[in-house]
């Protein structure tokens with residue numbers, strides 16, 4: 001990304017890697033002609049690397065959706081080429097943005113089946129680590145599952161729920177954000193042949209794709225809506241705990257009820273540290289905690 005390809009920004013917002021700038025809220029045209037040969041190479045390198053890692057690690061739903069979407073692995077796809085495919089499948093479309101959006105703007109896009117995708121891509125020096133979402137995370141990580149009808153419905157319902165939680169207040173938003181974190185970004189799913197990845201934050205990360213399934217350090221615990229909404233998370237390291245769903249239908253069913261009374265109930269309960277295991281948890285794997293830092297849960 002050279003200077004002509006740099007986004008402009010103002011304020012800052014908390015993400016999985018710390019505080020990062022929020023950019024203009026406007027939807028922007030993907031400046032496809034301005035991508036450099038290096039930009040396309042970064043895409044191709046990351047794509048090939050993750051593709052290899054994800055065989056046998058990503059969920060069948062992710063891999064199937066990815067194939068149906070037909071993104072080009074060798075050069076950055078054009079949003080305009082992907083959108084007809086997406087629209088026909090589930091009514092979703094991609095809109096280009098400069099980067100993270102304010103929460104309410106983001107929710108409104110999702111509620112209307114528009115997924116904001118950051119148009120710029122990381123540099124070759126940032127292949128393994130980046131402090132904010134870029135094109136690779138957004139497009140490779142998030143967009144394929146929008147081809148899945150059940151998951152697509154979940155994301156739109158989440159957007160509507162976000163607009164509502166925003167009106168209720170900041171504590172409700174914290175509860176809802178944890179749900180996004182532990183499902184959309186870092187979720188695992190149980191298949192007949194074992195645990196698999198569906199979370200975008202994992203599928204777009206080389207290190208975490210392996211860590212979340214193969215390391216003994218983290219907990220792997222069965223999905224429990226209210227438990228998740230109380231659980232703090234890590235923004236600067238791999239997760240201490242991953243939550244496992246049985247199916248996207250389970251996710252839809254569990255999140256269909258009105259959350260208003262749940263937010264009210266949770267307001268009087270303590271939050272749960274990121275690495276804690278409760279007596280009521282369905283534990284698939286109890287983490288050894290190796291390498292965990294003792295503070296910094298958010």
Ligand code: PHE
Nearest residue numbers: 157158161255256257258259
């Ligand atoms: N049912 C939730 C509510 O009433 C909305 C929601 C749906 C939230 C799906 C997240 C995911 O707020």
Ligand code: CO
Nearest residue numbers: 133185200201
């Ligand atoms: Co993301």
